[in-house]
Amino acid sequence: MHEVPLSTLRELRARARDLLKSVRTDLTPFVKTDGTFLRTPDSLSKADDVNVTTTCSCLMALALTNSFGEFYKANTKQTATDIFRSVVAAPWMSSGLTENNAFTTTLVFRTFGFLEAEGLLRQKSGEPVPIGRDRTKNWELQLGISDILGLAKQVNEHTDPASEFLWLSLSDKTRDLLREHPTDGTKLKTTLVLDLARIIESGWIYEPQRFDKASTETKQQLTDLKLAVSPNAYKLAQANRLLLIDQYPDAFTKPVLRSLSDIASLMAHPDNFRYSFTINKYPPSAAVLYWFVDGITRAKIVLPEEQWTALCTWATTKFNHERSLVVAEHDAMMDPVAMGMSACLCGRLRRTSGTASLGTTKKHLALLPSVVELERAVLEMISKQTRTGIWHKYFPMFHYQDAGSNYCFTFELLEAVLHEFGGSENTLLKNPDFINGLNKAVGWCESSYLRYSDGVSTYRGWNSGGDLDTLGKEQPESWATAVVHMFLWEIVEVLSHRIQQVILQKYNARLPNAKQGSTEKPPLSRLWDIEVLLKDEVKNLSSVLTAR
Numbered sequence: 394m395h396e397v398p399l400s401t402l403r404e405l406r407a408r409a410r411d412l413l414k415s416v417r418t419d420l421t422p423f424v425k426t427d428g429t430f431l432r433t434p435d436s437l438s439k440a441d442d443v444n445v446t447t448t449c450s451c452l453m454a455l456a457l458t459n460s461f462g463e464f465y466k467a468n469t470k471q472t473a474t475d476i477f478r479s480v481v482a483a484p485w486m487s488s489g490l491t492e493n494n495a496f497t498t499t500l501v502f503r504t505f506g507f508l509e510a511e512g513l514l515r516q517k518s519g520e521p522v523p524i525g526r527d528r529t530k531n532w533e534l535q536l537g538i539s540d541i542l543g544l545a546k547q548v549n550e551h552t553d554p555a556s557e558f559l560w561l562s563l564s565d566k567t568r569d570l571l572r573e574h575p576t577d578g579t580k581l582k583t584t585l586v587l588d589l590a591r592i593i594e595s596g597w598i599y600e601p602q603r604f605d606k607a608s609t610e611t612k613q614q615l616t617d618l619k620l621a622v623s624p625n626a627y628k629l630a631q632a633n634r635l636l637l638i639d640q641y642p643d644a645f646t647k648p649v650l651r652s653l654s655d656i657a658s659l660m661a662h663p664d665n666f667r668y669s670f671t672i673n674k675y676p677p678s679a680a681v682l683y684w685f686v687d688g689i690t691r692a693k694i695v696l697p698e699e700q701w702t703a704l705c706t707w708a709t710t711k712f713n714h715e716r717s718l719v720v721a722e723h724d725a726m727m728d729p730v731a732m733g734m735s736a737c738l739c740g741r742l743r744r745t746s747g748t749a750s751l752g753t754t755k756k757h758l759a760l761l762p763s764v765v766e767l768e769r770a771v772l773e774m775i776s777k778q779t780r781t782g783i784w785h786k787y788f789p790m791f792h793y794q795d796a797g798s799n800y801c802f803t804f805e806l807l808e809a810v811l812h813e814f815g816g817s818e819n820t821l822l823k824n825p826d827f828i829n830g831l832n833k834a835v836g837w838c839e840s841s842y843l844r845y846s847d848g849v850s851t852y853r854g855w856n857s858g859g860d861l862d863t864l865g866k867e868q869p870e871s872w873a874t875a876v877v878h879m880f881l882w883e884i885v886e887v888l889s890h891r892i893q894q895v896i897l898q899k900y901n902a903r904l905p906n907a908k909q910g911s912t913e914k915p916p917l918s919r920l921w922d923i924e925v926l927l928k929d930e931v932k933n934l935s936s937v938l939t940a941r
Contacts, residue, residue, distance in 0.1 A: 397828045399895050405828065406888040408835050412842070413881040415853065417464045420451055422850040423871035424464075428471030429479060430871050433863050434845055434852045441625055443483035445497055447872045449504040452476065454875035456507040458882045473513035474522050477505065481529055481653075484627035489794030491590040492630065493532050495670045495677075496791065496799075498656065499685045505653060506691025524653065525692055531648035532656050534669055535586045536593075536634065541578040544644035545571055545585065554603045555640045562592045579668070587673055591794065593633040594626070604636045611635040654694050660685070661700040666707065672791035679711050679734035680790055680801045683809055686741050689751075696752045705746075705760040708738045712762055716770050719777070728787040729777040730801050733810060736767040736774075740813035743767075768821055771810055775830040782830075782837035802857045802873060804880040807834055811880070815887030822891045831884060838877055843869045 423430045425438055429448040436444070452473075455461040465471050485497040505525060508514050514522045538544060547553075549571040551560035560568070567588045575581050592598065599607070599615050614632045618625070638645040651659070660669040670677035670685070686704065689696065715732035739761050745751060746758040778784055784806070789798035814821050821827045838855065845852045845868045854874030856864050863870060896902075924931050 396823060396895075397825055399892065399899075401828060401832075402822075402888050402892050402895070405832055405835060406885055406892070408839065409881045409884045409888070412835070412838055413458065413878060413885060416454065416458050416878040416881075417460050417467070419854045419869075419874050419878070420455070420464065420871060421468060422852045423451070423874075424468050426469055427479060428465065428469045428476040432872060433860075433870055434847050434850070434868050435863070435866075439625070442627070443479055445480055445483050445485055446487050446500050448476070448480055449500040450872035450875040452480075452504050453507045454878045454882075456511045456513060457879050459511075461511070461513055473508050474515070474524070477508060477514065477524065478529075480504065481524070484631055485530075485532075486594075486627055486630065487793070488796040489591075489594060490672065490791075491536065491586060492593075492634065493534075495660070495672050495681055495685075498532070498660070499670075499681050499688065502653065502657060502688030502692070502694075503684045504688070506688035509693070510691040525694060526652050526654055528650040528652050528655070530651055530653070530656065532651050532659075533646060533648065534659065534665060535582060536589060537638070537646040537648070538582060538586065538644060539646045540644045541582045541585065542576070544641055545575075545578075545581055547641065547644070548585075549574070554600075554605075558598070558603055559589070559592065562595075563588050583668065583671065583674060589637070593637070594630045596626075597629065598633050599636060604640050606640045606642075607636055608639045611639055653692075657685075657689050657694050658696060658700065661696055661704060663699060663703045666703050673794075675789070675791040677707070678790040678801075679708075679715070679731050679738050680805065682708065682711075683734050683738040683741065686738060686745070687809075690741065690745050693751065695750070698752055698754060701742075701745075701751075701753045701757050702760070705742050705757045708735065708742055709761055711735045712739050712767075712770070716766075716773070719770075719773055729774045730784050730787055730803075730806055732770055733774040733806050734801060736762075736770045737806075737809040737813045740764070740767050744813075764819070768814060768819065771814060771821060772824065772826060774810075775827055778830050778833060780833070781840075782833035782835070796860070798859075800859065802859075802876055803834065803837075804873075804876045807831070808876065808880040808883050811883035811887050815883065815890075817890060817894055822887060834880070835884070838881070843867050845869060 420430070422434070423432075425431060427440070427443075429443045430451045431438060432444055432447045452461075455464050456473075461473060465473075480501060484492055485494065485501065486492045487494070487497050490496060505514075509525070514524055548556050548559050548563070551557040563571075563585075567584050570581060570584055598604075599612075601607075611632060614628075614635065618629055618632060635648075638647060659665060662669070666677075670681055672678075672681070682704070688694075712732070712735035715728060715735050718727040719729055719732050721727070743758060743761050743764070746753050746761070747755045783803040786800045789800050792798050810821075841855055843852075843854060843856060845866065852869050854869030854871070855877045856868065856870050857873040857876075858864055860870070923934050925934055
């Protein structure tokens with residue numbers, strides 16, 4: 394394998410750095426007065442409506458690129474703590490996904506991890522804000538259904554007005570399933586949850602005769618929404634879910650306030666794993682699992698050993714399966730993007746293994762593929778890259794009921810790959826094929842940078858290609874713009890370290906390694922005391938070193 398020329402690395406870094414300069418100006422037109430973000434130039438700005446997933450992507454980009462403080466100082470004066478509390482308090486729903494779905498929840502976790510790792514969640518005293526341990530979110534898996542068979546029986550018999558309403562509102566497929574009187578609640582729960590979520594989010598469903606067990610608190614929420622000048626669909630969906638909880642108290646658990654740490658443990662529990670990361674009817678995806686693990690490790694959330702074991706086992710099985718399809722050139726079934734994200738997930742779990750403060754042990758390392766296997770899979774993934782620098786759409790992570798299929802964006806993939814395999818101990822940055830892949834990806838960023846004006850503001854950035862309407866109008870999306878900047882930051886960082894490594898090797902040099910407690914003078918202090926010119930002023934070298 395030929396070494397990549399230093400000039401190639403420097404040129405690629407310079408191009409990425411030039412694009413990265415605009416991160417703050419690119420995101421500024423999308424920010425609202427409360428510090429959260431709009432997705433597109435056409436998105437309606439409502440004071441009490443938080444676009445959670447979009448805001449999470451933008452917050453992560455600002456945190457990673459060290460732009461957070463300057464951005465909010467120039468725009469809304471909001472603090473990271475205030476904005477993140479708004480994100481936590483908002484309904485965790487996205488374009489028709491079930492409330493508290495795995496995708497939205499996972500992005501909140503990852504954002505928490507970025508803000509924590511960058512030290513942005515601080516009180517005025519400088520002490521950390523214990524957001525991760527505060528019980529601040531009503532969160533339940535799959536609408537909090539605790540007795541799926543009992544609920545199915547009531548709806549199937551539909552002898553009361555509420556059950557009759559639900560029965561008539563179900564899809565034909567779900568009604569057919571209920572008629573079969575299934576004894577296994579797993580498939581039934583997934584199917585019924587989707588239909589109930591659709592009903593909950595359909596609009597106003599309350600009628601006094603229909604929901605005769607509605608509590609005073611729930612009816613007050615509905616009254617407030619009815620009298621509101623601008624009704625909020627997310628809050629109405631929350632109130633509708635409370636109607637079902639009141640009407641079927643034996644089938645639903647009441648909302649429980651949980652901390653982020655509690656939610657993470659609940660999601661990763663082996664008993665819940667088969668459906669806690671399922672989104673609609675789509676099985677867990679490697680990308681969503683990677684973002685979950687990335688978030689909890691950055692935030693230093695502790696999980697029990699058996700939960701890490703479940704994560705490692707799933708990751709290895711997924712990686713082996715996806716790689717076998719790619720190696721076999723199984724065009725109908727292979728998904729190089731999923732293989733790449735699986736490799737990143739395994740890579741992160743390898744680095745986490747043996748970290749007692751997180752709950753992992755060295756035993757977890759034995760459950761995972763080797764670094765050689767993972768890096769080889771990344772190179773196989775790069776070989777499937779298009780000439781324009783992105784990947785074809787293979788299989789979606791899940792399907793939005795309101796917005797269509799959601800795929801892993803190319804730069805979400807590359808950002809993860811660079812973070813997991815861009816270290817000095819890795820070999821990918823020495824590989825010309827990998828560098829050529831990065832070169833093509835940066836080329837896409839240069840050629841696909843959009844500029845759009847609505848007559849009031851000018852929007853700049855990138856579009857993920859998932860929405861034909863915004864793509865046709867050549868409008869940038871804030872979240873896609875944020876993700877591209879995260880990729881650009883990572884590529885500048887890893888290339889800078891690689892360039893330094895190459896230079897040190899070229900000149901057979903080494904970095905100074907002063908031992909703690911050593912009385913040995915630093916290398917510069919052992920030089921002859923000569924005169925140096927600094928800012929048009931002549932000084933002795935010894936005085937400069939003493940001042941520093």
